Amino acid sequence: MRWSRAWTVATKDMRETFSTAQLVVPLIIVPLVVVVGYPSLFLLALRLTPGSVEGLQGFLSGFPDSAIPAIPHLTSAGRAAYVAIVYLFAGFFLLVPVMVSTVVAANSFAGEKERRTLEGLLYTPVSDSELVVGKISAAFVPTIVFTWGCFAVYTAIVDLLGIPVVGQLFFPTASWWVLMLLLVPAVSLLVISIVVLISAKARGFQEANAIGGSVILPVIGLVAAQASGLMVLSSGLIAATALLFALVDAALLYLIVRVFKRSRIVSYLP
Amino acid sequence: MTDARGEMDGPAIEVSGLSRSFGPLVALDSVDLTIARGAVFGLLGPNGAGKTTTVRILNGVLDPTSVTKLEVLGRDLRREAEAVRPQVGVQTDTNLYERLSARENLASFGRLYGMDTPSSRSRADELLEMFGLTGRGGERVERFSKGMKQKLLIARALVARPRLVYLDEPTAGLDPEASHELMTYITRVSREAHTTFFITSHRLDEMEGVCTGVAVLDGGRIRAAGPPEQVARAAVPRVRVRVTPAAGSPMTAADLSALPGVKEVLCLDGGFAADLIEEGAVPSFVRGVVALPFDLLGVAEEPPTLQEAYLALVGNHQAPAERQAV
Numbered sequence: 388m389r390w391s392r393a394w395t396v397a398t399k400d401m402r403e404t405f406s407t408a409q410l411v412v413p414l415i416i417v418p419l420v421v422v423v424g425y426p427s428l429f430l431l432a433l434r435l436t437p438g439s440v441e442g443l444q445g446f447l448s449g450f451p452d453s454a455i456p457a458i459p460h461l462t463s464a465g466r467a468a469y470v471a472i473v474y475l476f477a478g479f480f481l482l483v484p485v486m487v488s489t490v491v492a493a494n495s496f497a498g499e500k501e502r503r504t505l506e507g508l509l510y511t512p513v514s515d516s517e518l519v520v521g522k523i524s525a526a527f528v529p530t531i532v533f534t535w536g537c538f539a540v541y542t543a544i545v546d547l548l549g550i551p552v553v554g555q556l557f558f559p560t561a562s563w564w565v566l567m568l569l570l571v572p573a574v575s576l577l578v579i580s581i582v583v584l585i586s587a588k589a590r591g592f593q594e595a596n597a598i599g600g601s602v603i604l605p606v607i608g609l610v611a612a613q614a615s616g617l618m619v620l621s622s623g624l625i626a627a628t629a630l631l632f633a634l635v636d637a638a639l640l641y642l643i644v645r646v647f648k649r650s651r652i653v654s655y656l657p
Numbered sequence: 658m659t660d661a662r663g664e665m666d667g668p669a670i671e672v673s674g675l676s677r678s679f680g681p682l683v684a685l686d687s688v689d690l691t692i693a694r695g696a697v698f699g700l701l702g703p704n705g706a707g708k709t710t711t712v713r714i715l716n717g718v719l720d721p722t723s724v725t726k727l728e729v730l731g732r733d734l735r736r737e738a739e740a741v742r743p744q745v746g747v748q749t750d751t752n753l754y755e756r757l758s759a760r761e762n763l764a765s766f767g768r769l770y771g772m773d774t775p776s777s778r779s780r781a782d783e784l785l786e787m788f789g790l791t792g793r794g795g796e797r798v799e800r801f802s803k804g805m806k807q808k809l810l811i812a813r814a815l816v817a818r819p820r821l822v823y824l825d826e827p828t829a830g831l832d833p834e835a836s837h838e839l840m841t842y843i844t845r846v847s848r849e850a851h852t853t854f855f856i857t858s859h860r861l862d863e864m865e866g867v868c869t870g871v872a873v874l875d876g877g878r879i880r881a882a883g884p885p886e887q888v889a890r891a892a893v894p895r896v897r898v899r900v901t902p903a904a905g906s907p908m909t910a911a912d913l914s915a916l917p918g919v920k921e922v923l924c925l926d927g928g929f930a931a932d933l934i935e936e937g938a939v940p941s942f943v944r945g946v947v948a949l950p951f952d953l954l955g956v957a958e959e960p961p962t963l964q965e966a967y968l969a970l971v972g973n974h975q976a977p978a979e980r981q982a983v
Contacts, residue, residue, distance in 0.1 A: 391768070392768070399761075399765045402757060407756065502752055504754055506718075507751040507810075507813070508769075510716050510742070511742065512743040512769065512771065649718050650717075650719050653713055653718045654719070
């Protein structure tokens with residue numbers, strides 16, 4: 388397999404995808420709400436109305452003392468800020484890459500079929516494996532770059548607004564680094580591989596997006612829901628979960644590269 | 658076997674017993690084709706005849722249901738498709754990447770054919786100049802007219818200087834000048850670089866002018882194949898001589914009907930067309946016309962056109978022709 392050819396497929400796809408306003412706008416708006424809106428509102432509410440933390444006592448009591456480091460003079464508001472920023476919002480950072488990757492991957496083969504560009508690509512010397520790896524890379528690279536960008540923005544916001552509440556620099560924690568560097572790429576790759584396969588068989592982007600979303604989101608929703616618990620337990624457990632996903636990714640990629648045949652896609656073309 | 662340049666020899670395309678079905682629909686039924694290197698071959702046929710399926714199979718993107726021999730550029734396509742594709746350029750009824758510029762469309766395909774970035778850019782510029790698109794190379798393709806997009810699709814097929822080029826309705830959307838330039842280019846490159854062109858088109862007059870060989874495909878079967886004149890003569894078995902008398906000449910159809918070997922005389926604008934009983938009657942007919950006491954501007958055989966042959970073949974569904982090298 389020639390990586391340069393797979394990369395050419397990927398760069399061409401990325402340029403096409405990110406010049407499409409219908410795809411880019413939702414990809415920006417939803418993460419903006421989740422990554423910027425929620426934490427900003429939460430931290431501002433804690434700073435402006437410290438009494439509001441009383442309503443969160445039940446929620447906070449669910450977290451063990453060991454989950455919160457010994458920070459001198461940590462107030463109830465600081466404790467609530469720490470728990471929310473470090474544990475509660477972690478799940479969003481699995482939903483963001485899933486959302487981005489589902490949209491971009493659904494557009495891969497299905498989008499090209501819809502725009503009637505795919506057949507020309509299939510006639511080129513790009514091998515079946517280069518083609519599928521290129522398509523997967525075209526979704527994987529922007530997903531990771533975008534999620535890490537969101538992480539950088541989230542870090543800046545929570546440190547800017549959260550340090551006065553918590554009393555010291557507290558973010559990102561070791562678990563967050565493991566989440567972002569290992570678990571997010573592993574989960575994204577799984578989602579992308581499945582959605583690219585669906586996209587190869589779907590007639591158009593909407594169909595691929597709908598099927599991909601309905602297959603992927605419930606599974607990832609479960610993982611995201613458990614993310615807070617994972618973050619509380621240990622960074623080692625997150626790394627182990629990422630490794631498990633990576634093993635599934637490797638098996639799935641091996642299978643896809645072996646079974647993917649352009650002649651099957653052509654059978655679906657008019 | 659390889660030739661002096663290390664390239665596989667033999668015909669550009671050699672296919673026998675090619676069949677493809679989609680469920681109960683038989684798209685191709687025992688198709689045989691042999692296309693010599695450097696030929697300009699035209700595959701003619703009505704919509705749904707199986708032309709697209711043929712092109713897809715010959716490019717290794719669609720598997721045949723059954724085939725006895727499937728060789729392209731001297732290689733067995735079933736086993737060596739990846740070795741064949743770098744030598745083949747394809748323009749079909751597909752779209753360009755509309756949100757990329759013309760130059761990006763060409764250069765990215767150059768890279769897919771294994772060219773490095775500087776070479777692919779330089780080749781893209783060369784092709785843009787060749788097709789008169791240099792000034793628009795940086796623009797997104799979505800702003801292009803249909804004719805410009807068509808030129809770019811053809812340019813994309815030529816980006817890697819392929820030895821075999823498939824063109825699907827290449828002059829659709831082109832103005833007459835651009836069509837003529839393209840046909841001239843095809844003829845020149847096929848002769849000078851020995852590039853083989855495989856063209857599917859409904860513009861039979863253009864095909865007749867440029868093709869060294871044609872095949873008529875209908876209902877998934879080859880109805881006739883060979884050089885255009887040969888196909889036309891076989892499909893339209895008439896011998897016609899056009900007689901053009903000088904202006905003001907009193908020549909009538911009856912004068913020609915009285916000559917030996919004449920079956921029928923048609924009156925045309927500015928002259929007559931005499932259908933003869935056989936080809937052997939032509940010399941005596943011509944001598945007879947010249948001997949008549951009328952001034953003449955010309956006497957010339959009017960062979961059947963490819964269009965006449967096509968209509969006769971597609972209308973009649975004759976038995977498949979025997980396999981012929983074209």
